[in-house]
Amino acid sequence: MNLFDVYPLYNVTPTKANGMYIYDDKNEKFLDLYGGHAVISIGHGNPYYIKKLTEQMKKISFYSNAIQNPLQKELAKKLTQYSKCEDYNLFMCSSGAEAIENALKLASFYNKKSRVIAFKNSFHGRTSAAVAVTDNPKIISPLNAQQKVSFIKFNNIYELEFELKKGDVSSIIFESIQGVGGLDQPEEKFIKEMCLLSKKYNVCVIADEVQSGFGRSGDFFAFQKFNIKPDIITIAKGMGNGFPVGGILVNHKIKAEYGMLGTTYGGNHLACVATLAVLNELKENKLQENALKIGEYFKSKLEKIKEIIKIKGRGLMLGIEFDFNVSELRKNLIYKQKIFTGGSSNKNLIRILPPLIINKNQVDVFLKSLIIELKNEKLYNS
Numbered sequence: 001m002n003l004f005d006v007y008p009l010y011n012v013t014p015t016k017a018n019g020m021y022i023y024d025d026k027n028e029k030f031l032d033l034y035g036g037h038a039v040i041s042i043g044h045g046n047p048y049y050i051k052k053l054t055e056q057m058k059k060i061s062f063y064s065n066a067i068q069n070p071l072q073k074e075l076a077k078k079l080t081q082y083s084k085c086e087d088y089n090l091f092m093c094s095s096g097a098e099a100i101e102n103a104l105k106l107a108s109f110y111n112k113k114s115r116v117i118a119f120k121n122s123f124h125g126r127t128s129a130a131v132a133v134t135d136n137p138k139i140i141s142p143l144n145a146q147q148k149v150s151f152i153k154f155n156n157i158y159e160l161e162f163e164l165k166k167g168d169v170s171s172i173i174f175e176s177i178q179g180v181g182g183l184d185q186p187e188e189k190f191i192k193e194m195c196l197l198s199k200k201y202n203v204c205v206i207a208d209e210v211q212s213g214f215g216r217s218g219d220f221f222a223f224q225k226f227n228i229k230p231d232i233i234t235i236a237k238g239m240g241n242g243f244p245v246g247g248i249l250v251n252h253k254i255k256a257e258y259g260m261l262g263t264t265y266g267g268n269h270l271a272c273v274a275t276l277a278v279l280n281e282l283k284e285n286k287l288q289e290n291a292l293k294i295g296e297y298f299k300s301k302l303e304k305i306k307e308i309i310k311i312k313g314r315g316l317m318l319g320i321e322f323d324f325n326v327s328e329l330r331k332n333l334i335y336k337q338k339i340f341t342g343g344s345s346n347k348n349l350i351r352i353l354p355p356l357i358i359n360k361n362q363v364d365v366f367l368k369s370l371i372i373e374l375k376n377e378k379l380y381n382s
Ligand SMILES: Cc1ncc(COP(=O)(O)O)c(C=O)c1O
Pocket: 037, 095, 096, 097, 098, 100, 123, 124, 125, 126, 175, 179, 180, 208, 209, 210, 211, 212, 236, 237
């Protein structure tokens, strides 16, 4: 059997990792500015995380959601403390897309409507409704296209109200900092007005924090910059530092009923312990504060590089835009400079999603390497 060939792969085979670094099968050391797609939050091989997971594995790793699991309750309590999101309940699942599916489904159960408003350049996952609310026709199959979705532009409140007035909209889903789409952010005024309109038209607002959550933006959740209270918040990625875990925070106004949502793996003992360990390390090592501080430092240094036409995002979720396709530049950063970076649907943009433990020296190493590689800029433009 061969692998179903859906991923274009870089020719690197990581065999171990520690902190900000990944080592390949030839023991070459790579600086990780990608975090395996924003997943590694507290760093590779964090000793506390390993200790807690190992201890839990020796006790019990998994049982179904048909039994009491006090770890889920402990996690819900700690999440309230750390995120300061009061008036929410927690439902756990195992990935970002699953969190999105549950959020959209719950909104539809709540207001008995079915159309979704999503935004241009959005990315919310690959499964049924999640991919339907993703603005990329190439990854939407005819099966997924059956969902009723309207894509509108950020910051156009008239277009939004025009759609809401039709009366069939169940939810509005948005990213406070677009990830895969290229790091664009909506204006605060628009998001605030969107929330007011959602109440007027009985529509649920879903904040997708799968990529931007758990401290990455410098706030616990990126939407908190707008001072709003979404009806549902989706979480995953950095939540587990590599352990597959996701979830939704559901506002108290949406009431649970038995059987409404469910999962075999979601909220298992290991998933809870992984997330609790992440929260502990975020706090102990002040990683959210570090994301803010290093993000500002990073931006201030990038501003001095003349080849860069735009710097987007905030905290440790940054986009560096050029006036040429960056795929060769990113290859050179990996193979010559030994630095992992991310891409996006904007082909001219490098995405920076490092573990939140990154320090100024590591930023400087990247900047030095970038400047060396940009000397070949003519090569990229040709
Ligand atoms: C904002 C956002 N939402 C949802 C998802 C889907 O998450 P997963 O890949 O865990 O299904 C992603 C993944 O990149 C994402 O960036």
